[in-house]
Amino acid sequence: MTGLGPAAWPPAPIWTERLVLREPEARDRAAFIELLASAEVHTYLGGPRPRAELELEAPEISGRRPGFFVVELDGAMIGTIQLDPHVLERAGNRRPEAGETELGYLFLPQAWGRGYAAEACAAALDWFAGALPGAPVVLYTQTANVRSMRLAAKLGFTELELFEAYGAEQWFGVRPPVTPSG
Numbered sequence: 001m002t003g004l005g006p007a008a009w010p011p012a013p014i015w016t017e018r019l020v021l022r023e024p025e026a027r028d029r030a031a032f033i034e035l036l037a038s039a040e041v042h043t044y045l046g047g048p049r050p051r052a053e054l055e056l057e058a059p060e061i062s063g064r065r066p067g068f069f070v071v072e073l074d075g076a077m078i079g080t081i082q083l084d085p086h087v088l089e090r091a092g093n094r095r096p097e098a099g100e101t102e103l104g105y106l107f108l109p110q111a112w113g114r115g116y117a118a119e120a121c122a123a124a125l126d127w128f129a130g131a132l133p134g135a136p137v138v139l140y141t142q143t144a145n146v147r148s149m150r151l152a153a154k155l156g157f158t159e160l161e162l163f164e165a166y167g168a169e170q171w172f173g174v175r176p177p178v179t180p181s182g
Helices: 026-037 051-057 116-131 146-154
Strands: 020-022 068-073 076-085 101-107 137-142 158-165 168-175
Touching: 020 116, 026 051, 026 076, 068 116, 076 116, 101 116, 116 146, 137 146, 146 168
Parallel strands: 101 137
Antiparallel strands: 020 068, 068 076, 076 101, 137 168, 158 168
16 A cells, blocks of 8 residues: 555454454455445445445455554444545545545444444544554545544544535545553
8 A cells, every 4th residue: 555654464363342343354345345235325425336236346355445443343344444545636625734644444334323333433443553653644524424524523523624626525534543541
């Protein structure tokens, strides 16, 4: 991953109080397909992908790349977290000086409302702070996505600007560099 520099990948699994953040495995394929085909998950992300298309195209092991974590609860995948390079050429990207790494997350609807996203994102951000001390992280979300807006605030992101893209108001925030708590 551009931006992770000397960080070893993959890291050992990251354990939180209830979750494990780890590299994707073949056993996660069905959950990946469910995540990408879910209309609920993709309400603010341009809509779901057709399940039949995903069944044909999805690789045995999805998303195996630095900064991409599967979030596991009791042995099953419930979501993903991505710490990806901030692609300046992508439509809607703003303020390159804010940081090179963008936080993204997707969780299956049955995992919503239990604090798993906050727990997993905090652990991933803590890992990132240890891998790249002093590097800020950015985040985009639609202002209409109330859950995502609450999570961004809980994780310490602050608004840099609001802008219009994809036919909706977008929120762009940054989480200043932090020292790992571990």
